[in-house]
Amino acid sequence: MKANGNHTIDLHDVKKVYRGKIHALRGIEMQVHRGEIFGLLGPNGAGKSTLVKIMMTVVRPTTVKGTMLGRPIGHKPTLEQVGYLPEHHRMPQYLTGRQVLHFYGALAKVRRAQRNRRCDELLDTVGMSEWANKKISSYSKGMLQRVGLAQALMNDPELVVLDEPTDGVDPVGRRDIRDVLVKLKDQGKTVFLNSHLLSELEMVCDRVAILVQGRVSQFGTIDDLTRESRRYEVVIDGLLPDGVLGSFENARSESLPNGTTQVVLPGTEASDVQPLLDTLRQQKLTIVSVRPMRESLEDLFMRAVMDPTTGKALGVGAASNGTSAKGASA
Amino acid sequence: MTQTAAIFLDAYRELNARKLFWITMILSGLVVAAFALIGINEQGLRVIVWDVPFPLTTELMSETTFYKTMFVSFGIGFWLTWIAAVLALVSTASIIPDFISGGAIDMTLSKPIGRMRLFLTKYLTGLLFVGLQVTVFCVASFLVIGFRGGAWEPGLFLAVPVVVLFFSYLFCVCVLLGLLTRSTIASLMLTLLFWFLIFALHTTEGTLLMVKFTQQQQLENQVSSLKHDREILAAMHEGDSSQENIARHETRIAEREQDIQRAETVKGRLDTAHRITMVVKTALPKTSETVNLLERWLVDAADLEPHDEMDDEFAAYEADPMETAAQQLTDEIRDRSVWWIIGTSMLFQVFVLGLASWIFIRRDF
Ligand SMILES: Nc1ncnc2c1ncn2[C@@H]1O[C@H](COP(=O)(O)OP(=O)(O)OP(=O)(O)O)[C@@H](O)[C@H]1O
Ligand SMILES: [Mg+2]
Numbered sequence: 001m002k003a004n005g006n007h008t009i010d011l012h013d014v015k016k017v018y019r020g021k022i023h024a025l026r027g028i029e030m031q032v033h034r035g036e037i038f039g040l041l042g043p044n045g046a047g048k049s050t051l052v053k054i055m056m057t058v059v060r061p062t063t064v065k066g067t068m069l070g071r072p073i074g075h076k077p078t079l080e081q082v083g084y085l086p087e088h089h090r091m092p093q094y095l096t097g098r099q100v101l102h103f104y105g106a107l108a109k110v111r112r113a114q115r116n117r118r119c120d121e122l123l124d125t126v127g128m129s130e131w132a133n134k135k136i137s138s139y140s141k142g143m144l145q146r147v148g149l150a151q152a153l154m155n156d157p158e159l160v161v162l163d164e165p166t167d168g169v170d171p172v173g174r175r176d177i178r179d180v181l182v183k184l185k186d187q188g189k190t191v192f193l194n195s196h197l198l199s200e201l202e203m204v205c206d207r208v209a210i211l212v213q214g215r216v217s218q219f220g221t222i223d224d225l226t227r228e229s230r231r232y233e234v235v236i237d238g239l240l241p242d243g244v245l246g247s248f249e250n251a252r253s254e255s256l257p258n259g260t261t262q263v264v265l266p267g268t269e270a271s272d273v274q275p276l277l278d279t280l281r282q283q284k285l286t287i288v289s290v291r292p293m294r295e296s297l298e299d300l301f302m303r304a305v306m307d308p309t310t311g312k313a314l315g316v317g318a319a320s321n322g323t324s325a326k327g328a329s330a
Numbered sequence: 331m332t333q334t335a336a337i338f339l340d341a342y343r344e345l346n347a348r349k350l351f352w353i354t355m356i357l358s359g360l361v362v363a364a365f366a367l368i369g370i371n372e373q374g375l376r377v378i379v380w381d382v383p384f385p386l387t388t389e390l391m392s393e394t395t396f397y398k399t400m401f402v403s404f405g406i407g408f409w410l411t412w413i414a415a416v417l418a419l420v421s422t423a424s425i426i427p428d429f430i431s432g433g434a435i436d437m438t439l440s441k442p443i444g445r446m447r448l449f450l451t452k453y454l455t456g457l458l459f460v461g462l463q464v465t466v467f468c469v470a471s472f473l474v475i476g477f478r479g480g481a482w483e484p485g486l487f488l489a490v491p492v493v494v495l496f497f498s499y500l501f502c503v504c505v506l507l508g509l510l511t512r513s514t515i516a517s518l519m520l521t522l523l524f525w526f527l528i529f530a531l532h533t534t535e536g537t538l539l540m541v542k543f544t545q546q547q548q549l550e551n552q553v554s555s556l557k558h559d560r561e562i563l564a565a566m567h568e569g570d571s572s573q574e575n576i577a578r579h580e581t582r583i584a585e586r587e588q589d590i591q592r593a594e595t596v597k598g599r600l601d602t603a604h605r606i607t608m609v610v611k612t613a614l615p616k617t618s619e620t621v622n623l624l625e626r627w628l629v630d631a632a633d634l635e636p637h638d639e640m641d642d643e644f645a646a647y648e649a650d651p652m653e654t655a656a657q658q659l660t661d662e663i664r665d666r667s668v669w670w671i672i673g674t675s676m677l678f679q680v681f682v683l684g685l686a687s688w689i690f691i692r693r694d695f
Contacts, residue, residue: 018694056440059694079442086440090433092340094347106336107441151437 039201042211083152087163105154122150141168229295237286341455362470397479423518426508499615543655615675
């Protein structure tokens with residue numbers, strides 16, 4: 001095997017120009033490791049679905065180099081080991097939930113005996129057992145989403161690609177889906193997730209990429225991406241005497257309205273904050289709380305989509321020429 | 331295999347869910363039932379238990395011939411190739427637009443199955459619909475002709491491939507249009523229009539041919555009259571006819587020669603016009619001819635020529651140009667080879683399907 005043997009997805013130079021000169025993707029570089037949950041986020045029209053569709057051979061790329069499960073992108077037989085839930089999917093209305101699973105399972109080359117087994121299993125997993133024999137046309141949005149997820153897992157895939165799987169799903173369902181994803185990860189499968197629900201991604205994703213106007217703007221583990229912003233917030237009772245922070249160059253203080261003062265010290269390790277605590281204790285100050293803080297994914301996202309020159313969020317959709325998104329590709 | 335079976339099963343379920351499939355089936359059943367209810371005897375037609383006086387009696391044709399004729403002229407010629415075909419188009423026109431609708435196509439395209447295969451399988455499911463319909467119709471007709479007419483005629487089942495073939499000419503156009511317009515109604519309407527145009531072309535060609543043969547016949551008659559006139563003239567010169575008579579006769583010959591010249595020009599134009607229609611026709615599918623093949627074969631296979639005896643009787647009479655031309659027309663059309671009819675139609679189909687697959691394979695959904 002090649003050096004990229006533990007990359008489930010390894011993309012280089014993925015470009016897509018839709019008809020009408022819409023540059024949806026402008027050179028994507030991205031690696032997804034085996035056995036991780038990978039989150040792809042970005043504003044509307046950033047090209048997330050386009051990227052996924054290229055991997056799933058639904059859209060033909062303008063250029064693509066790279067592999068999925070060790071095979072070139074676009075290699076059809078590879079898809080036997082991939083499960084996919086498209087956004088805005090529409091399944092045949094005249095089928096029941098069970099028939100849907102059988103149909104798409106069969107298209108993914110799953111044998112009948114195995115389909116029967118997986119069917120019951122998955123319907124149970126997504127909590128749709130009771131509705132298995134009802135027509136799809138009578139399902140609600142969230143129910144469709146659950147069946148859609150089950151459908152993507154029929155072939156016991158190595159890689160699961162989900163485009164906004166929690167769209168329209170209730171909080172309980174979202175947790176169920178999250179649990180399913182974690183379980184998949186525990187089984188060593190790889191999950192590729194597109195979502196706008198940042199807090200959810202934050203909960204499950206090992207690594208994320210933020211796509212802005214067809215380019216990868218941020219890429220890495222959430223920890224890495226937020227490392228710079230990691231800090232400790234120490235709250236003390238009363239005001240902070242002058243000169244206490246003299247030896248802590250990075251520390252800032254701010255008095256809060258309720259008569260307390262907050263001291264913020266950048267740092268990633270607990271040991272970083274101990275000297276500050278010692279100093280404060282020596283001053284006989286009452287420490288109310290010490291909290292490790294970091295930027296949320298949302299903050300990160302906002303930072304990524306901000307145009308540094310104007311300070312405004314970049315517009316929705318792909319740029320219709322190759323240049324206007326310079327700010328996003330920092 | 332699993333995949334193909336799944337697509338066909340799904341297609342069946344889709345048709346099944348669509349009321350039209352069963353409506354067409356039931357209508358087909360009713361048509362055959364109507365066959366079974368109509369009989370023929372010495373007085374005329376017999377509808378269920380009532381006798382209806384009618385010129386068509388068992389003295390003219392046997393019960394077997396009656397049923398076979400009904401099957402070919404009404405069952406195939408009218409029901410299957412017009413009414414049932416329109417119904418079939420209506421029920422299958424939505425196959426491709428539904429298939430490629432956003433959200434639905436993503437699910438299938440992302441499966442480990444080639445686009446070309448996916449598309450052609452989907453196309454075949456449409457033909458399956460018609461195949462099923464025709465098969466059911468043929469089985470029922472087979473039984474009716476067997477029990478009521480007393481002849482067991484397996485040749486009837488030739489109708490299945492022929493009607494499916496005929497339908498495939500229209501369906502491939504419908505599929506291409508469905509792919510281009512993404513709309514059921516638009517593709518259906520345009521396909522019906524296409525069908526109508528083909529039919530109009532077919533009729534035009536037939537008419538041109540008929541006119542051409544009539545013209546030719548008249549021309550031949552005129553040429554032989556001219557020859558006759560010339561002989562008379564020669565006789566006149568030898569005999570002792572008056573100058574006046576000879577002059578009159580000469581004028582007549584001159585007139586006739588002019589007529590012939592004019593007729594030849596017309597014939598030349600007709601030839602050109604006919605040749606042009608034939609070229610256009612060769613490039614297009616031949617719906618009517620394909621269905622007529624069935625009649626041609628059934629006549630041979632099931633010796634179904636209702637007018638045989640009558641032809642002999644009429645043969646004694648002097649043929650008038652129209653009559654001869656009609657006969658020539660029938661012969662000419664009969665003589666068109668199966669390979670020309672089916673081969674060129676299939677070429678058209680291969681071209682249209684190739685174009686459609688190419689579009690389907692290259693499209694971003
Ligand atoms: N079939 C298509 N033809 C032309 N342009 C398209 C097509 N599909 C998408 N686009 C364009 O490509 C760009 C990226 O679209 P895409 O659907 O990938 O965005 P997305 O990141 O998934 O957005 P969202 O968060 O809204 O789902 C958009 O500007 C969109 O207008
Ligand atoms: Mg999207």
